[in-house]
Amino acid sequence: MKKLYEDIDFSKVDLYREKLKGFPEVILCEGKKPSQIIGIAKVLVKNKQKVLATRASKRVFNEVKKQLKNAKYHEDARLITIGKKGKTGKKKILVMSGGTADIPVAEEAAITAEFMGNKVERMYDVGIAGLHRLLKNTKRIRSANVIIAVAGMEGALPSVVSAITSKPVIAVPAKIGYGANFRGIAPLLTMLNSCSPGIAVMNVNNGFGAGYFAGMINR
Numbered sequence: 001m002k003k004l005y006e007d008i009d010f011s012k013v014d015l016y017r018e019k020l021k022g023f024p025e026v027i028l029c030e031g032k033k034p035s036q037i038i039g040i041a042k043v044l045v046k047n048k049q050k051v052l053a054t055r056a057s058k059r060v061f062n063e064v065k066k067q068l069k070n071a072k073y074h075e076d077a078r079l080i081t082i083g084k085k086g087k088t089g090k091k092k093i094l095v096m097s098g099g100t101a102d103i104p105v106a107e108e109a110a111i112t113a114e115f116m117g118n119k120v121e122r123m124y125d126v127g128i129a130g131l132h133r134l135l136k137n138t139k140r141i142r143s144a145n146v147i148i149a150v151a152g153m154e155g156a157l158p159s160v161v162s163a164i165t166s167k168p169v170i171a172v173p174a175k176i177g178y179g180a181n182f183r184g185i186a187p188l189l190t191m192l193n194s195c196s197p198g199i200a201v202m203n204v205n206n207g208f209g210a211g212y213f214a215g216m217i218n219r
Contacts, residue, residue, distance in 0.1 A: 006043050010036055013043040022219055023116050024049040026208070029056040029080075034063035041068055041082065050083030052115055054108070054208045077107040077207070086117020091218045093120050094144035095211075096161065098127030098151035101176045106150040108207030109172065109214070113148075116215040128156050141165050146217045148210045152176030155187020162196035168217060170210045172202045 004016040014025040027040050037060060041051045045068065053064070061073040061080055072081050093113050097106040103124055114120045121144070126134045134141075134157075141147065142165050150172040151157035158171035171194070173187035180186060184204035191201045202209045 006047075008039050008043060011040050013040050015043075015047055015049070018049055021216075023086075023212070023215070024051070026212075027051065027053040029053050029060055034060050038064055038067050041071075045082060050086075050115070051081065052112065053080040054078070054112075056080045074107065074111050076104045077111045078104070079108060079111050079208075081111070081115055085115050088117055088119050089218060091119065091145040092143065093118050093146050093148065093211075093214045093218060094141060095120060095122050095148045096126055096141075096150065096157065097124045098149075098153065098155075098157045098174075099176065100125050102150045102152055102174045105172060105174050105205050105207040106148070109148045109150065109211035110207075112208050112211030113215050116212070118215050118218050126157075127151060127153070128160050131160070134160065135164075138164055142167070146170065146214045148172060148207075148214055150174055150207065150210075151187055152181060152184065153178075153187065154181075155190040158191055158199050158201075159194040159196040162194070162199050167198075169199045170202060170214055171199050172207060172210045173204050175205055 005012045005014050017025040044051050064071045095110040110120050146168050148170045149158040149161050152174035155173050158169050162169040171191040173184045175184040
């Protein structure tokens with residue numbers, strides 16, 4: 001039996017995660033030293049597993065790139081990837097943002113889902129302040145197998161989207177907004193209190209979690 005994890009002192013790198021979940025362990029870069037991120041990534045690469053590292057700064061990427069030449073940086077999403085994308089299936093994930101300022105969180109979701117091997121479409125800046133922009137794309141919304149809706153301000157986008165489709169909607173509150181937005185708490189509460197059924201709510205700015213969950217639904 002292959003080992004379930006590899007102990008490198010500061011981390012027990014999970015090598016069974018890919019078999020269990022269909023995707024390898026993901027590295028959260030925040031709070032880790034570059035040397036620790038590199039160490040974990042090297043174990044995954046050695047075991048022929050893909051690497052996805054989230055919340056990575058450009059400085060961290062530059063350090064990773066020195067040791068792992070195949071590393072790629074996705075600046076808007078703050079993601080580092082090593083390895084090829086998974087085989088793309090036919091089921092589509094639609095990633096939407098309420099505004100342009102929500103795009104970094106939406107891109108974290110989109111690239112995560114793509115790297116896991118999903119067909120992803122993007123539809124950005126279709127918030128409810130201009131409802132005609134959203135309703136004009138009803139056909140595209142209904143053609144998706146699962147929808148990720150990222151929104152700051154009051155966070156009403158997922159409720160409206162869920163009201164016009166039978167497909168599951170993953171809501172992601174964003175920190176974007178004025179004072180009473182409370183750095184994403186206001187849209188989080190709006191999404192949790194939605195009267196529109198079929199919505200799952202992620203934590204504030206958790207694009208990665210949304211992309212991963214959407215990928216699991218597609219599987």
